[in-house]
Structures are given as structure tokens and as C-alpha cells.
Amino acid sequence: GENVEQHPSTLSVQEGDSAVIKCTYSDSASNYFPWYKQELGKRPQLIIDIRSNVGEKKDQRIAVTLNKTAKHFSLHITETQPEDSAVYFCAASGGSARQLTFGSGTQLTVLP
Amino acid sequence: DAGVIQSPRHEVTEMGQEVTLRCKPISGHNSLFWYRQTMMRGLELLIYFNNNVPIDDSGMPEDRFSAKMPNASFSTLKIQPSEPRDSAVYFCASSLQSGSYGYTFGSGTRLTVV
Numbered sequence: 001g002e003n004v005e006q007h008p009s010t011l012s013v014q015e016g017d018s019a020v021i022k023c024t025y026s027d028s029a030s031n032y033f034p035w036y037k038q039e040l041g042k043r044p045q046l047i048i049d050i051r052s053n054v055g056e057k058k059d060q061r062i063a064v065t066l067n068k069t070a071k072h073f074s075l076h077i078t079e080t081q082p083e084d085s086a087v088y089f090c091a092a093s094g095g096s097a098r099q100l101t102f103g104s105g106t107q108l109t110v111l112p
Numbered sequence: 113d114a115g116v117i118q119s120p121r122h123e124v125t126e127m128g129q130e131v132t133l134r135c136k137p138i139s140g141h142n143s144l145f146w147y148r149q150t151m152m153r154g155l156e157l158l159i160y161f162n163n164n165v166p167i168d169d170s171g172m173p174e175d176r177f178s179a180k181m182p183n184a185s186f187s188t189l190k191i192q193p194s195e196p197r198d199s200a201v202y203f204c205a206s207s208l209q210s211g212s213y214g215y216t217f218g219s220g221t222r223l224t225v226v
Contacts, residue, residue: 022141031166032212032213034214034215035215043203043217043218043219043220044203045217046214046216049214073221089155093212094212098162099145099157099167099168102154104154105154105155
């Protein structure tokens with residue numbers, strides 16, 4: 001089945017700096033890669049996703065890049081703000097596993 | 113759209129009691145998922161349904177856990193008997209099509225077994 005590895009597990013940045021979270025996946029047939037943000041005590045919420053026919057996607061301060069050859073994808077947050085502090089999960093699906101396989105999460109802390 | 117609706121939001125029960133968690137998926141979504149989240153184990157998929165049929169229940173910890181989806185708008189996760197190690201946040205999520213679209217999560221049920 002699919003295996004998704006995510007790093008780092010924790011990340012602290014100064015407000016205004018950029019943050020990058022990286023994930024690798026094992027199933028070369030996977031074709032859908034969403035990212036979720038989970039604030040403390042809240043539900044995970046989809047913030048951006050990318051499909052395998054696209055190399056990069058942006059939404060305001062958030063971007064995701066995908067390297068199919070290397071089987072890795074990354075989340076980039078620019079001009080970080082304190083409200084970006086949360087746990088971020090990557091996920092992958094579309095190969096042998098019909099359901100999403102989640103990474104272990106990254107606790108992002110934006111220091112004011 | 114009200115989103116995925118879970119009840120109750122919080123549940124405190126004594127060890128050995130039966131617990132039933134409920135979920136109403138988004139109308140039109142044909143896939144439903146039950147997850148358990150703890151600090152130690154992160155997000156664990158317990159079971160998922162496609163068109164009301166259980167597809168993969170390999171994540172269900174043991175026979176004490178059971179899940180049903182009698183129709184497209186309702187699912188339950190039952191724990192009987194409950195144990196303290198079952199304490200966790202249980203999320204229900206639904207999707208338009210498993211594997212091709214993102215999931216919408218409910219607000220979760222925080223279960224505490226004392």
C-alpha cells in the first residue's frame with residue numbers, strides 16, 4: 001500500500017518568514033495530493049490540493065509543488081502570520097489505495 | 113451546506129459501557145470515513161464506506177469496535193465494551209469520491225473513558 005512520510009515533525013519560524021513542509025510517497029500510481037491544516041481543538045481542513053498532471057499550484061500565500069519523478073511534494077507558506085500556527089498534514093491517494101494515506105503531521109509555530 | 117455533522121461533541125463514559133458515535137455526511141458524498149486521533153498515534157483510519165458498503169475495516173482495533181452505514185445519510189461507530197485506551201477524538205469525514213477528492217471532516221467527538 002501507500003506510505004507517506006512527512007518532515008519536519010515540528011517547525012518554528014519568525015513571523016514574516018517562509019515555511020516549507022515536505023512529504024514523500026511510495027506508490028508511483030498516486031495522483032492526488034491534498035494538504036490539511038488542523039488548529040488546536042479543531043477539525044482538519046483542506047487548504048490546498050494538487051493532482052499529478054500539475055507541477056505547482058498557488059493560492060495566495062500558500063503553494064504546493066509536486067515532483068512525480070522523485071515522488072515528493074511540498075507545502076510552501078510565505079509571509080507567515082501567527083494564525084498560520086497549526087498542525088499540517090499531507091496526504092496521497094489514487095494508486096493501489098483508494099483512500100487517502102496521511103503523513104504524520106508537522107506542528108508549525110509562527111513566532112511573533 | 114451544514115457540512116459533516118457528528119454527535120455528540122463530547123462523551124464521558126465509564127469503562128465497560130457501550131458508546132455510540134454518530135455521523136451525518138454531506139449530501140451527495142458517496143464515501144464516508146471514520147478516523148481516530150491521539151497524540152501518540154496521530155490520525156488512524158478505522159473504516160471507510162463507499163456507497164454505504166464497508167470497503168476497508170482493517171483499521172478497526174478489535175472486535176469491540178463496529179461501524180454501520182444503514183443509508184447514505186447516517187453512520188454509527190460503536191464501542192462495546194469501552195476501555196480507557198479508547199479515549200481519543202473520533203472524526204468522521206466524507207468525500208465525493210474516495211481517492212480523487214479531498215475529505216470534509218466533522219467537528220469530531222472527544223471520547224473519554226474513565
